[in-house]
Amino acid sequence: MYAYDHYDQTFVEQRAAEFREQIDRRLSGALSEDEFKPLRLQNGLYLQLHAYMLRVAIPYGVLNSKQLRMLGNLADRYDKGYGHFTTRQNIQYNWTKLSDVADMIDALASVQMHAIQTSGNCIRNVTTDAYAGVAGDEWLDPRPSAELLRQWSSLHPEFAFLPRKFKIAVLGAAQDRAAMKFHDIGLWAKLDAGGQPTYDIWVGGGQGRTPRVARLYQEAVPLADLLPTLDAMLRVYNLAGRRDNKYKARIKILIDEMGIEAYREAVDEELARIDRSVFATAVTEYQRIAAQFETAQRPALQGQAIAQESPAFHAWLQQNGMAHKIDGYAAVSISLKTKGAIPGDASGAQMRAVADLAERYSAGEIRVSHRQNLVLPWVKLNDLGALYAALVEQDLAEANIGLASDIIACPGLDYCALATARSIPVAQALSARLREREQRDGPIDLSLNISGCINACGHHHAANIGILGLNRTESETYQISLGGRADDKAKVGEILGPGFSQEQVPDVIETLLDTWQAHRRDNEDFSQTFERVGKQPFKEAVYA
Amino acid sequence: MARNAHAYALSANDLLSGAQVFWSTNGGWSTSFDQALFSQQSQALEPLGTAEEAANRVVGAALIPVDANRRPIALRDQRRLQGVSVAVRTTDNERSANANTAPALARAA
Amino acid sequence: MPNASSNVAALDLGWLLQSSGAFSHAAVPTLDLLVEPEAADTLGLNNLLALKGVGLVFKSPHDGRSFSLARQLRNAGFSGQLVGLGRLMPDQARHAFQSGLDALWLEDQLVQRHGADAWQNALNVVVADLYSQQRLPLGLTERLALPDIWQRRQNAAAKTLPPKHCL
Numbered sequence: 001m002y003a004y005d006h007y008d009q010t011f012v013e014q015r016a017a018e019f020r021e022q023i024d025r026r027l028s029g030a031l032s033e034d035e036f037k038p039l040r041l042q043n044g045l046y047l048q049l050h051a052y053m054l055r056v057a058i059p060y061g062v063l064n065s066k067q068l069r070m071l072g073n074l075a076d077r078y079d080k081g082y083g084h085f086t087t088r089q090n091i092q093y094n095w096t097k098l099s100d101v102a103d104m105i106d107a108l109a110s111v112q113m114h115a116i117q118t119s120g121n122c123i124r125n126v127t128t129d130a131y132a133g134v135a136g137d138e139w140l141d142p143r144p145s146a147e148l149l150r151q152w153s154s155l156h157p158e159f160a161f162l163p164r165k166f167k168i169a170v171l172g173a174a175q176d177r178a179a180m181k182f183h184d185i186g187l188w189a190k191l192d193a194g195g196q197p198t199y200d201i202w203v204g205g206g207q208g209r210t211p212r213v214a215r216l217y218q219e220a221v222p223l224a225d226l227l228p229t230l231d232a233m234l235r236v237y238n239l240a241g242r243r244d245n246k247y248k249a250r251i252k253i254l255i256d257e258m259g260i261e262a263y264r265e266a267v268d269e270e271l272a273r274i275d276r277s278v279f280a281t282a283v284t285e286y287q288r289i290a291a292q293f294e295t296a297q298r299p300a301l302q303g304q305a306i307a308q309e310s311p312a313f314h315a316w317l318q319q320n321g322m323a324h325k326i327d328g329y330a331a332v333s334i335s336l337k338t339k340g341a342i343p344g345d346a347s348g349a350q351m352r353a354v355a356d357l358a359e360r361y362s363a364g365e366i367r368v369s370h371r372q373n374l375v376l377p378w379v380k381l382n383d384l385g386a387l388y389a390a391l392v393e394q395d396l397a398e399a400n401i402g403l404a405s406d407i408i409a410c411p412g413l414d415y416c417a418l419a420t421a422r423s424i425p426v427a428q429a430l431s432a433r434l435r436e437r438e439q440r441d442g443p444i445d446l447s448l449n450i451s452g453c454i455n456a457c458g459h460h461h462a463a464n465i466g467i468l469g470l471n472r473t474e475s476e477t478y479q480i481s482l483g484g485r486a487d488d489k490a491k492v493g494e495i496l497g498p499g500f501s502q503e504q505v506p507d508v509i510e511t512l513l514d515t516w517q518a519h520r521r522d523n524e525d526f527s528q529t530f531e532r533v534g535k536q537p538f539k540e541a542v543y544a
Numbered sequence: 545m546a547r548n549a550h551a552y553a554l555s556a557n558d559l560l561s562g563a564q565v566f567w568s569t570n571g572g573w574s575t576s577f578d579q580a581l582f583s584q585q586s587q588a589l590e591p592l593g594t595a596e597e598a599a600n601r602v603v604g605a606a607l608i609p610v611d612a613n614r615r616p617i618a619l620r621d622q623r624r625l626q627g628v629s630v631a632v633r634t635t636d637n638e639r640s641a642n643a644n645t646a647p648a649l650a651r652a653a
Numbered sequence: 654m655p656n657a658s659s660n661v662a663a664l665d666l667g668w669l670l671q672s673s674g675a676f677s678h679a680a681v682p683t684l685d686l687l688v689e690p691e692a693a694d695t696l697g698l699n700n701l702l703a704l705k706g707v708g709l710v711f712k713s714p715h716d717g718r719s720f721s722l723a724r725q726l727r728n729a730g731f732s733g734q735l736v737g738l739g740r741l742m743p744d745q746a747r748h749a750f751q752s753g754l755d756a757l758w759l760e761d762q763l764v765q766r767h768g769a770d771a772w773q774n775a776l777n778v779v780v781a782d783l784y785s786q787q788r789l790p791l792g793l794t795e796r797l798a799l800p801d802i803w804q805r806r807q808n809a810a811a812k813t814l815p816p817k818h819c820l
Binding site (some may be wrong): 005007008011018024025030031034035037038039121151152155156157158159160161162235238239243270273275281282284285288427 | 654659690693714715716717720721722724725728729742744745747748752766767768771783784799801802803804805806807810
Binding site (some may be wrong): 026027028029031047048049050051052080082095096097098099342413414415417419420421422424425428453471474475476 | 557559560561562563564575597600603604617618620622623624627628629630648
């Protein structure tokens with residue numbers, strides 16, 4: 001893992017002190033709400049329906065046990081005993097008081113954490129594959145690139161007041177497990193012939209009102225050119241991106257409107273002028289960061305084996321385990337989607353329990369996945385049985401990673417000031433129904449995501465079955481879309497037809513699943529069936 | 545303003561706690577909707593919201609249109625008044641209840 | 654003074670915060686042109702390069718276009734004075750100076766409301782500890798010309814290396 005040195009620590013502490021002082025100026029009235037808003041958002045602080053919400057950064061989804069324990073303690077001390085892991089690998093507290101925020105941020109700084117740029121119209125926390133560094137199909141650990149980007153984008157002088165938020169994801173493996181093509185910029189890191197990192201840059205992806213799959217901007221950009229290129233790309237966006245309508249302010253719309261060729265020309269013009277000496281230390285810095293991640297990797301282990309255990313254990317490992325890059329280990333996911341649960345929520349006690357288990361069984365390391373689950377990346381094969389038993393005891397052994405009941409959901413109209421409908425009760429009802437079905441009929445291998453408004457924080461566009469909560473004449477209605485996906489074949493789902501009431505949703509989803517089963521050939525996944533048979537049979541079944 | 549509105553209440557978030565508050569019949573903010581002041585004139589409440597925001601007591605001041613039974617007309621207002629649909633600790637940031645499970649926080653220097 | 658803004662008269666007297674940290678009640682600096690961000694494209698970057706003083710207008714606390722405009726001008730070789738004016742916050746001063754502006758010219762009421770201290774302190778906070786290389790205007794004082802974190806790390810690492818003959 002990356003450990004802060006004196007410089008990083010000073011930076012985070014100074015930023016915490018600065019925000020404390022900004023809060024004081026807000027309370028004294030020196031800062032108006034209009035002025036305070038961008039400042040608080042850049043420190044992760046939102047205003048929701050019932051309270052402030054603090055979103056804490058978990059850079060590229062990596063935590064150590066000490067940090068997770070602190071997150072649990074914050075949940076108990078300053079929230080109502082729980083936190084919510086988000087689709088951008090962060091955690092948010094829904095019951096924060098403005099008067100507590102500065103203390104919370106100080107506490108975070110004491111474990112090398114912060115809430116910087118988890119919100120606001122700036123470059124947000126960079127995300128990546130939750131299995132970075134341990135996935136079998138990985139050719140380059142994306143975390144050093146993500147950390148370099150964290151440092152480059154933190155308090156970037158030009159890019160703190162952009163037209164709109166800006167999200168970057170980095171990948172270094174064959175499979176996309178970070179929804180990279182739904183980001184403003186996606187970086188697909190690869191190795192050149194000399195073993196040095198290069199990056200395929202994808203641009204203009206995003207969900208929201210106008211969902212777009214990112215387009216390839218440039219292939220094989222060498223590490224030395226990465227930051228100047230991003231600087232130039234962001235500068236053009238900052239100057240030309242629309243500011244008259246927040247729904248048209250993302251870079252995807254700029255590229256739609258000006259065309260990718262004109263955008264590329266403008267960026268090239270910028271790039272030609274850029275003073276590259278500014279980035280002279282970046283490659284050395286990357287190497288320094290990468291060395292830290294390499295040192296933290298574990299050597300292969302001999303004599304490790306998965307013991308014969310109960311069928312439940314093997315079913316769990318089959319579903320939640322992941323083949324490891326290094327012999328002798330497995331990476332294991334902990335589902336935060338137990339039957340009837342609120343997707344992504346974890347109590348303070350659960351966070352501390354997972355922190356303890358990570359210490360005992362995973363080299364003290366935990367990951368947060370964009371599907372709102374946790375991962376223990378370094379479990380010795382010999383320890384799997386004991387880990388499973390401990391997880392069962394904590395009610396954290398649900399074997400449903402990647403299944404239909406592993407639902408992504410945003411906080412919706414329970415908490416969020418932007419939401420148009422509730423998503424949590426829908427997710428809970430579906431989770432109960434679908435988990436039951438899975439336990440009865442076997443795993444249902446598809447993605448099901450729910451958003452409580454068109455902003456699509458619940459990634460409904462990118463799911464095999466997407467549910468979007470809308471407000472139709474002051475009552476909640478849920479619109480369903482089919483055929484979306486978030487992997488390397490990323491696709492936006494197609495709307496099925498008129499929406500349904502909250503009560504109808506579970507039956508409708510079961511009808512869709514029945515229809516898929518009826519038309520499914522061999523081992524087709526949902527997308528394959530859907531692409532072959534189209535929307536019609538699903539429509540007929542549901543609106544019959 | 546809203547169609548079919550019989551009257552309006554004035555709502556906001558308290559600046560410090562962020563809690564939803566209502567302009568009350570006592571001439572101040574209350575967390576209880578039961579104590580909200582209702583006016584048939586939206587213009588009577590709007591300037592009050594602006595003034596209270598300017599005085600740095602609240603943020604996000606907005607009118608709640610209600611029907612004849614003083615039930616909010618907008619879905620968002622209804623849901624907001626109902627509170628979250630999930631069971632949450634009702635005590636307000638209870639610090640002592642978890643004293644046994646939550647070790648003291650390290651306070652950064 | 655040709656300008657894209659309509660309200661030059663109101664800009665006569667106010668406060669000038671310079672990248673050196675100097676902060677004084679002063680008349681608006683002599684500028685050849687005031688540039689609103691929308692007008693920048695029409696004006697054309699190259700037509701501004703020869704000017705001695707350019708004012709960049711900030712239209713709201715949410716609008717960061719003029720930061721990028723400043724950097725663009727500097728990258729294109731503009732060596733005159735760049736002054737930011739308009740709706741700025743003390744917290745944006747470091748963004749301005751690191752983007753290539755030389756000074757911010759502030760109306761009296763803006764300084765009054767935020768407090769002169771906040772403006773005076775604007776440069777003391779965090780600036781020295783930014784990660785990425787400083788993007789500094791010409792002629793900064795030593796206080797601001799501290800190397801960024803990356804540079805300092807490398808300097809420190811270089812110092813801890815053993816002398817060559819020991820290797």
